[in-house]
Amino acid sequence: DQQVKQNSPSLSVQEGRISILNCDYTNSMFDYFLWYKKYPAEGPTFLISISSIKDKNEDGRFTVFLNKSAKHLSLHIVPSQPGDSAVYFCAASAGNNDMRFGAGTRLTVKP
């Protein structure tokens, strides 16, 4: 049962443009959402997070938006850079419990 879903396996954008990665979840108990970035042969690394009491969190070029009514969150990267090319995982947790991940979206930023 996939409680966190990333329906786009891949995304390709031009350098300098905006990258938008989407994520949907089914468990209404989730109250903390995160995005991780993964390069080949490395473990995922934390990128940005958002609490369910907020609808937006920004950190430099990265912004996460949360729409609780739609059970949807997105990650915006502006401007996109070639070094952003990686697999991005969406994750969610409910309190001090387990953390569930989506299947990932492979982002390619073309120079």
Next chain:
Amino acid sequence: DAGVIQSPRHEVTEMGQEVTLRCKPISGHNSLFWYRQTMMRGLELLIYFNNNVPIDDSGMPEDRFSAKMPNASFSTLKIQPSEPRDSAVYFCADRVGGAGELFFGEGSRLTVL
């Protein structure tokens, strides 16, 4: 701080053999997670521990899989007997208390022939 350390980084074994993956979490962190990454399912949660106690092992695929955390500094994931469909990258991660982010190891790539 060396981060989360996993061993071995790569393991190639034959079907039917026992496989043991090891994890050394960051000192002082009190939650430990084991994930498996496959192309089809992404990062699947296998099991997680809080204060060395297994909390949820519902993600463990079969009885062939077992995990232990004998102390706060060490955990193992064992597969016995291994099968080709177990081939994947296995990640260990830990978390400082609360709903904080996870810190991942570099993973153990398992190939079962």
